[in-house]
Structures are given as C-alpha cells and as structure tokens.
Amino acid sequence: MLDTRKRISVYQPEQQGLIFPEVPTFTSHAEERKYLKEHLVAACRAFALQGFDYGFAGHLTIRDPERPHLYWTNPMAVHFSLVKVSNLILVDHEGTVVEGDYAVNRAGFVLHAAVHDAHPDILAMCHAHTVYGTAFASLGKKLEPITQDAAAFFEDHAVIGDEAGQVAVEKKAGNKVANAFAGVKAAIHQNHGLLTASRHSIDAAAFWFIALERCCQQQLLIDATGIQPTLVTPERARYSREHVGSEFIGWLHFQTLYDQIAKTQPDMFD
DSSP: OOOOOOOOGGGSOSSTTOOOOOOOOOSSHHHHHHHHHHHHHHHHHHHHHTTOOBTTBOEEEEEOSSOTTEEEEOOTTOOGGGOOGGGOEEEETTSOEEESSSOOOHHHHHHHHHHHHHOTTOOEEEEEOOHHHHHHHTTOOOOOOOSHHHHTTTTSEEEEOTTTTOOSOSHHHHHHHHHHTTTOSEEEETTTEEEEEESSOHHHHHHHHHHHHHHHHHHHHHHHHTOOOOOOOHHHHHHHHHHHSSHHHHHHHHHHHHHHHHHHOGGGGO
16 A cells, blocks of 8 residues: 655755655555554544644545455544544444444544545545634635645645535535545545545544644735735746655654654554
C-alpha cells in the first residue's frame, strides 16, 4: 500500500549513514496492517493533542492492505485521546462493522465510504470539526497562497458549496464530496469543515489536515486586519506545492508526531 516515491533532493541527506526516516516496506499483509493500525491510532492521538475533538464528531480512515474494500476507522463516541489499536473497527462500504466491538459514525461512513468507493487510489481520509477550519469553511472560498505553508494547497484543494450546513447522512452528500476529491488532497466543505485525503498513507492525510487547519487560522488572522496581503505568485506557489506539499513530505512531517506520541503514550498499542 505504501509506496517509495522518489524523495525530493532538498530533503535527502547528502551524507550516507545518517538517521533519516524511511518509508517502510512489508513482507506480509499482517505486518503492513499492524503498521497502518498503529499509525491510524497515532493520527487520532495527534488530533487530540491539536484540540480537534468535538464530542463524537470526527473520523479517520485507512484501507485494509489485504481487503481494500474495507477500511479501518476510529470507534464511534470514543475520544481521540482514547483510541487504541484494540478498539479500532473495520467497516465495509455499506457501513457494516466487520471487525471490532464499537459502532461506526454514520456521518463518517457516508462521506468516507463514498470517497473511498469513487477513488480506489485514495487510501486514507481525515475529517474533524475544528475551530478555524469550520469558521473558514463558512466563507465558501479557497485558501489564498499567502505563505509557503498555504502554497502546499495551491490548486490542490476544492470547495464544496452544495448541501452547505446539512448533516451528511445521505448518500448524495457523500457523492458530492467524492466528486470534489478528483485529483486533490483536501476539500473545504462549506458550513461544515475540512477534509483531507491521501493516496499514500494515513500519515500524510493526518498531517495535511493539521496543516490545513493551521492555514485556515492564518488566513482568518490576515483577513481580520482588513489589509490585502501580498500573495505568492502562481508560479512560485506551484513550485512550493511540488516541493513542500507532496504526499511524501506529508508522511515525513507526521513521523515527528508519531515518534513523540509512541514514546509518551505507549497505551496506544494496547
């Protein structure tokens, strides 16, 4: 499932033998599944550290490596900080829990199942009801390339304006979200919030969600000044997106979070 796409040279150590994260390879589905589940849990714990919790709202998914029509997700009504390997659930596209003891979030099922079904190349998705992302989503507009961080999403995110503010429990709502994810890694769902997807890893999907929330915060702060900022030119924004907005860079960023969480929250492996 995880690939080993060519690393951008600026981030590749020039000296051999230095410690540097490597995208893993696996010898079995079981080995890969263990890795994916542990990183899904870490993504949930990272969301807790970022303050992305809002009751039972929010869901993260990753395809099973052996059965790609099934995906692992966090259990319904369990706080992000309490998600662990043992309480993850495996769900099919019909919303049936195939493995695990907890229920599935119906809204999460509708949106994620539609995206996973329409885009077999999308491996992971993230959604949560965050403060800045939800506030910015009410504006129904795209992020501007105001910083290098924001440029990571330049021409790589969509705005979903239809069904604005309606609870996503109907299949047609999921289909509209799925349509928006053609060729992009993020979407701003008007009056609802942020969604990210990855064709590489749950790590990348989770980091780009964290980054997107941060960019929304920055955009709102700048908008509050009433002053038009100097934008990164389209040419430079595209260059930045290719160099700091790739799937590999998202995965690489997340490794710092994974290592910190794994060392300080060992109960995640229970």
